Amino acid sequence: MTNYQEPFTFQSGVTVKNRLIMPPMTTLQSFYDGTITNDEINYYAERSHGVGAVITGAANVTDMGKGWAGELSIAHDDDLPGLTKLASAIQAQGAKAFVQIFHAGRMSRSDALNGQQALCASAVAGQHRDGSPKTATPRTMTLNEIHETIAAFGQATKRAIEAGFDGVELHGANLYLLQQFYSPHSNRRTDEYGGTREKRFTFIKQVLDSVFAAVDQYADRPFVVGYRFSPEEFTTPGINLDDTFYLVDQLLQRPLDYLHVSLDKFDRVSRTKAYQEKSIMAYLHERIAGRKPLIGVGGVRTRSDVEGLLKHAEFAAVGQQLLVDPTWVQKLITGHDADMVTGNFADAIKYTQFTHPLHQFLVQRY
Template sequence: MAKLTEPLTFNRGLTLKNRVLMAPMTTKMSFFDGVVTQDEVDYYSMRAGEIGAVITGAANVQEDGKGWEGELGVYDDKFIPGLSKLAAGIKRNGTKAILQIFHGGRMTSSQILRGVQPVSASAVAAERPAAETPREIESEEVAALINNFAAAAKRAISAGFDGVELHGANTYLIQQFFSPHSNRREDEWGGSLDKRYHFIEELVKAVTTAVDESGADNFIVGYRFSPEEYETPGIRFEDTLYLVDHLADLSLDYLHVSLNQADKVSASQDYQEKSMMAYIKDKIAGRVPLIGVGDIRTGQDAEEILSMADGVAIGKALLMDPNWLPKVVNGQEKLIRHELSRFDCEELRISNGVWAFLEQMMPERLY
């Protein structure tokens, strides 16, 4: 088993100085039009320097992909100057900067899109309060969408990032193409499991080809996924093992599982003997690094994840204590901040958007 402080090298040559990454989290810090703010640069920069990499919150690759106010944009060259400041702010003391790119799909609203109807794989509303029925994306629009992801990766290269992460998790558009709940299509992009995977395969190939043909050195491409859905029909863990098995054979640098609990067990009765992360690690079988995640608070928590994964993504703990890693490494864990008050927000560069995220995710640790 690797140690937290050991380097991690990816297929395209990029090396992280240690195995700790900042997990991608919503900040709602960008301007109304998706341009980076100085507050956003300061927030990420404060948490860089000690850890191996920072993965940003999601940046939308199309205007109709915006999921919430204050979200990063990467759908036009006008964003490159701001993104360059963000990448430079993250890349302190050797920390690597990874831009997460996505399309919100049906997980947005016409209000957020200024009157434009959301799109998805099919015209099926999400199972959440006040969800709007999206417009089914036309077949010819799918090719444009894939090209826009590839163009976003090129902009990330131009801005000085070290990689991109395809956000195929948390029920956004990439996942919507794979899910039998949101994808009821009968063309080449939907129907059987193979056809629902087809969009993801073409997307990954387009982005990795664009990166490789760009001539960028040591620029990596990762993919994040959620292992189960609870809608019926929905993604089951067996579907995810199929997905992981196929993704591991593509030209990706890492896979990143999205979990709120590292040892979470599948809802499927066929996969009860160990955690989903452990099953996923076995399915990958060393073909590509796996980044694990799941409410990590202590060094021991992180080490336990490294028994099932190659890297550790830490979210809320780094929000509350940007110096989490040096305190763990130097035997000062008793000094780690585990609770947060409103009075700490200015010091920690925590905006109202981040505070709202914390209120939703861990209200018991706020005061």
């Protein structure tokens, strides 16, 4: 089992002081145009104490990739001053700063796109688990739009380097565009970007090529590139664990520094009957077999949770707990477990200071 206090040096050469990560979380604290606010900077700085690295909430790489109001932007050079302040604020607390880059695809809210129709691999609306519509029907991306989006991921990486971040994480999880191209539910294309698993991986492959080309050209220091993915979808057709094993096998062939699985519970068991003898993370860790570090996440609130997660991962991401308990890592390291915030999050947010947009978002969520 991994010791959470051990430092780690990624393949790129970036060293983090321990195995605790603050994962990306939606905060709704940016201005309408994606510019970072002082409230947002203070929010990250307060939670950067103690962790080895902070991964920011999703930053859109194009205006058409914006998912919701209050979302961070990395789509324009005008975003650089705010991004630079954010990276510096995180690093000043001793943590490495990674920015998550993404395109929301069909998950974009209409108001975030000023009424424009969202884009997707194919014109297929998202669905809830019960089959009811989750999104409006998107518009199928043209080849030109696909190529522009691929280039935009590289340009976003260049901006992350210029802003002083220590790395980027590609958001290939939570039903956003990278996942939409890989999913047989959202990708019904018949060109080179759709069909078999191999063809549905093409968009991801080309985005990775664009990102690494930017790193090779512009990075003047070690720079991390990670990839986050969701292991299963609840739609039919949809991504299953065998699809994810193929995806992981492909990602392991790229010079990524880490893989990051998105789960609501770190011990979640697969929906697929053939993979229910142990947790999804255990199967993934076995598949990766030490070739790259795995970041696990989902419901980490106690020392026992950290230890349980790190049986099947190299890093433990702590999200919701840090929202309501910003000094949680210091309590863990110093043995003040009795002072950790416990109880349900609906009660905890009543006693935690948040900006109005984030508070309203959390009230609706919990």
